[in-house]
Amino acid sequence: MIRYSLGIRVEPYQKPIQYKDKIALMGSCFTENIGKKLSDYYFNTMLNPNGIVFNPLSLAEPFTRQFNQIAYTENDLIQNNERWASWFHHGKFSNANKEILLATINHEQKAFEKYISESQWLIVTFGTAWVYHFLPDQLLVANCHKVAGQQFKKRLLEVDEIVMCWQKVIAQLKAINPLLQIIFTVSPVKHLRDGVVENTLSKATLHLAIDKLVGDNVCYFPAYELVNDDLRDYRFYETDGAHPNAMAIDYVFDKFCSSVVSKEANEIMAALDAYNRLKHHRPLSDSESNQSFLHQKLEAKRMELITQFPELKERL
Numbered sequence: 001m002i003r004y005s006l007g008i009r010v011e012p013y014q015k016p017i018q019y020k021d022k023i024a025l026m027g028s029c030f031t032e033n034i035g036k037k038l039s040d041y042y043f044n045t046m047l048n049p050n051g052i053v054f055n056p057l058s059l060a061e062p063f064t065r066q067f068n069q070i071a072y073t074e075n076d077l078i079q080n081n082e083r084w085a086s087w088f089h090h091g092k093f094s095n096a097n098k099e100i101l102l103a104t105i106n107h108e109q110k111a112f113e114k115y116i117s118e119s120q121w122l123i124v125t126f127g128t129a130w131v132y133h134f135l136p137d138q139l140l141v142a143n144c145h146k147v148a149g150q151q152f153k154k155r156l157l158e159v160d161e162i163v164m165c166w167q168k169v170i171a172q173l174k175a176i177n178p179l180l181q182i183i184f185t186v187s188p189v190k191h192l193r194d195g196v197v198e199n200t201l202s203k204a205t206l207h208l209a210i211d212k213l214v215g216d217n218v219c220y221f222p223a224y225e226l227v228n229d230d231l232r233d234y235r236f237y238e239t240d241g242a243h244p245n246a247m248a249i250d251y252v253f254d255k256f257c258s259s260v261v262s263k264e265a266n267e268i269m270a271a272l273d274a275y276n277r278l279k280h281h282r283p284l285s286d287s288e289s290n291q292s293f294l295h296q297k298l299e300a301k302r303m304e305l306i307t308q309f310p311e312l313k314e315r316l
Helices: 031-039 061-068 099-118 161-174 196-213 224-230 248-260 263-279 288-307
Strands: 020-026 042-045 075-079 084-085 121-126 130-134 137-141 152-156 181-186 218-220
Touching: 020 031, 031 042, 031 121, 031 181, 031 248, 042 099, 042 248, 061 099, 061 161, 075 099, 075 152, 084 099, 099 161, 121 196, 152 196, 181 224, 196 218, 224 248, 248 263, 263 288
Parallel strands: 020 042, 020 121, 121 181, 181 218
Antiparallel strands: 075 084, 130 137, 130 152
């Protein structure tokens, strides 16, 4: 239990997350951490169809493609160090074969389009308001892919630029999926390579933009404030002084669950804790008899959970 909180209160949501819900998550590496925790508790999630993306305009790109039925083509790719990569994706999607890469990213795009049309939740984490334009094409990119820095122009997004982009996205999403609830967050990860003052300007820009976007079925979750104002101590950061550590992530996730996740879902999560501990237990002996005993014990626990919570049948 962390005991350093100043007590930022996050009000419970009127229509919280249920276990039957589909949850799409997009954004920075902080989104990856929260998304993984939800997945570890067997929530139905889809995480970052374009990989980790930091700036708001690049995060809107999959929706722009969806609404206009625009597939990724060779014109969206860059070849560097004998590998192809997409200007709109994280480097994990790179491939030596451009046809395979295009097939992969277009498949992910189609899967995301279907998932978001059926989802009850979209959680979007803005990481930075600093963006890079590839000078030869004047293209705003999601990832520079280690291309020489002199080929890019760096600038700070305007608040209204972010707002106009996402107002359009939100309106079109509501037309497709009227019941979709959207949660915006600002990542507490510090982009120190931009500079301390520049990082502050960036985070302030993101906060101002989100404040103008909040409205019907669109809200803000204070992950940034929970780390920087509630915990407010570098003991909750990794040694780089930029990334929140496991204690901070656990703290934010606990606050998220207590306010955004339903009471019934929290009860299921509590029951799953024992199952997950057993599943990840590493015995002193790896003998066949011991492994068989653990497998039987795990299966018995799984059947007990399915009997108690039938919604887990297809997930455990």
